[in-house]
Amino acid sequence: MKIQDARAAITGGASGLGQATARHLIAQGARVALLDVQDDAGRAAAAALGPQAHFVHCDVTSEQGVEAAMAEAQQRLEGLNLLVNCAGVIGAGRVLGKNGPMSGEFFAKVVQVNLIGTFLCDKAAAALMQHNTPSEDGERGLLVHTSSVAAFEGQIGQAAYSATKAALAGMTLPMARELARFGIRCIAIAPGIFLTPMVANMTAELQASLAAQIPFPHRLGKPEEFAQLVGAAFTIPMLNGETIRLDGAVRMQPQ
Numbered sequence: 001m002k003i004q005d006a007r008a009a010i011t012g013g014a015s016g017l018g019q020a021t022a023r024h025l026i027a028q029g030a031r032v033a034l035l036d037v038q039d040d041a042g043r044a045a046a047a048a049l050g051p052q053a054h055f056v057h058c059d060v061t062s063e064q065g066v067e068a069a070m071a072e073a074q075q076r077l078e079g080l081n082l083l084v085n086c087a088g089v090i091g092a093g094r095v096l097g098k099n100g101p102m103s104g105e106f107f108a109k110v111v112q113v114n115l116i117g118t119f120l121c122d123k124a125a126a127a128l129m130q131h132n133t134p135s136e137d138g139e140r141g142l143l144v145h146t147s148s149v150a151a152f153e154g155q156i157g158q159a160a161y162s163a164t165k166a167a168l169a170g171m172t173l174p175m176a177r178e179l180a181r182f183g184i185r186c187i188a189i190a191p192g193i194f195l196t197p198m199v200a201n202m203t204a205e206l207q208a209s210l211a212a213q214i215p216f217p218h219r220l221g222k223p224e225e226f227a228q229l230v231g232a233a234f235t236i237p238m239l240n241g242e243t244i245r246l247d248g249a250v251r252m253q254p255q
Contacts, residue, residue: 001135001142003231004029007079009070011060011087011121014041016196017146018086020223021230025082026052028231033073035060035121036087060087060117070124081132081141083125084230085118085168088146090198091160107160114164118145122175122186130182137237138183144230145172145188147243152190153252165190169243176241185240187233192247194221214248221248 008025012018013034022032026049034049035058036042046055054076058069074080091110095102122143129141145168154162169188176186193199193210199220202210211219229246233239 001081001139001234001237003235006030006032006082006234007074007077008032008082008084009035009056009073009077009080009121009125010084011035011058011117013084013086014038014045014055016086016198017191017194017223017226018084019045021084021086021227022049022053024224024227024231026050030082031077033077035069035073058087060121061112063120066117066120067124070121070128074128079132080125080128082144082234083121083142084144084146085121086146087117087121088114088164091164092157093160094157095159102160107163110160111164114161115167118168119171126179126182126184129184132183134183135237139185139237140183141185142234143175143179143184143186144233145169145186145243147172147188147190149190149192149245149247149250149252151243152245155252156255172243173241180240185237187239187241188243189226189229189233190243190245190247191226192221192245192250194223194226196223213253214250217248219248221246 010018014036031052033054033056034042034046035056037059042055046053056069056072059065093102132140147169148165150158150162151165151169172188
């Protein structure tokens, strides 16, 4: 598939990796729908990106809401052949914290947003993509999961977060295998330490400490680099069922 033909729904598209991905795709001629619960930020981001961008309210924890949002995205884009799942929460907390054990409710909320939310978006998008006219290779679409290096080297306080990111990597291959008959690919990207809004709010000293852990390049990842990988993946049909680390060779320590 050619990147200028991308019709992309991007969850968490109002900021961070999602917004950077939207910006990159639009610059290549694609059309994008920003799906987010942040209405004001989402509308502002879409307006800044221009007429090729649209904002669609979407709460990824609501099955009916996701299905409605995906249908609206398809309608406004006049097609849907790319889903980039960037919506998520950090969910930091110790299993045995200062105020007692982590509540099951807290853990479940992280799972609901990061894992189940991605699954709900996947199946809603795939249900629409299966009816696309196939490319020369028989392609009809691509689903992208945002995993994390925490899926492999989760740090102290990341039990809930790491569980969801490992699960996203784990369901990538079986989904790719199942959806192959429809010509729908599925991959996961596992970013390392990126300069997202959360990291940008940290002190300069803490940012420098994080960057020092990265072998090369010796800096924090740029959201644009995540976006470039999404764009490349869209154009490479053989890239399927894989989780790609995008981390500068970092291997996280316990804390």
